[in-house]
Amino acid sequence: xxxxxxxxxxxxxxxKINVEEASQLLDAALKKEKDSINLGExxxxxxxxxxxxxxxxxxxxxxxxxxxxPLIKAGFNIAGLIPKEAQxxxxxxxxxxxxxxxxxxxxxxxxxxxxDALELLSVEVDNADxxxxxxxx
Amino acid sequence: xxxMLIRGYVTKKNGKKINFFIxxxxxxxxxxxFYVISLVVYLFFIIFSNEFxxxxxxxxxxxxxxxxxNSMKNLIIIIxxxxxxxxxxxxxxxx
Numbered sequence: 001x002x003x004x005x006x007x008x009x010x011x012x013x014x015x016k017i018n019v020e021e022a023s024q025l026l027d028a029a030l031k032k033e034k035d036s037i038n039l040g041e042x043x044x045x046x047x048x049x050x051x052x053x054x055x056x057x058x059x060x061x062x063x064x065x066x067x068x069x070p071l072i073k074a075g076f077n078i079a080g081l082i083p084k085e086a087q088x089x090x091x092x093x094x095x096x097x098x099x100x101x102x103x104x105x106x107x108x109x110x111x112x113x114x115x116d117a118l119e120l121l122s123v124e125v126d127n128a129d130x131x132x133x134x135x136x137x
Numbered sequence: 138x139x140x141m142l143i144r145g146y147v148t149k150k151n152g153k154k155i156n157f158f159i160x161x162x163x164x165x166x167x168x169x170x171f172y173v174i175s176l177v178v179y180l181f182f183i184i185f186s187n188e189f190x191x192x193x194x195x196x197x198x199x200x201x202x203x204x205x206x207n208s209m210k211n212l213i214i215i216i217x218x219x220x221x222x223x224x225x226x227x228x229x230x231x232x
Binding site: 044066073075077082083086 | 212216
């Protein structure tokens with residue numbers, strides 16, 4: 001918990017502010033926190049696979065992909081233009097693979113929300129063979 | 138501004154290096170006649186026909202491809218396997 005939030009809760013417990021004021025102050029603190037992590041600042045999606053095994057001192061199977069955000073957005077937007085029949089086939093194929101995804105959900109508003117959420121994405125998988133990192137910066 | 142150059146660096150295990158670049162202007166120029174034709178066909182379908190929705194949708198995707206080219210700049214792909222190291226960069230220019 002941030003210092004600011006603690007201070008607000010202390011003020012509330014001391015009776016210096018009421019519940020409504022505390023709620024307003026907490027909302028403001030949350031907004032400030034969100035701004036400080038620079039929402040909308042991420043520019044690239046990084047996919048990094050670092051193998052753990054080395055052959056002759058060199059890591060084999062290393063992958064580094066840096067994808068610009070506008071490319072992801074353009075991809076989503078173009079995917080939204082796929083005709084209904086083709087979308088149904090893709091949806092069925094994805095469902096058969098266990099992914100319950102509907103292409104018709106790719107509306108401009110959803111794409112925007114998805115991009116906003118993607119900016120905070122950070123996935124790290126550490127297994128016996130490699131370290132996989134997916135993040136945005 | 139759209140991406141203008143794809144640079145590739147391939148380093149083989151035996152030390153042999155292959156560096157290449159593809160100026161995307163060639164691809165843009167080659168695609169241009171298809172765009173003009175597609176645009177005319179698309180407009181024809183919009184004005185004169187309410188059918189062929191599939192064709193219209195695919196034409197729309199094709200006409201939106203420049204957006205992909207435009208947003209491809211700064212894409213970096215580096216892959217390393219036991220045979221070779223491959224590095225592909227999409228850039229605005231040589232620098």
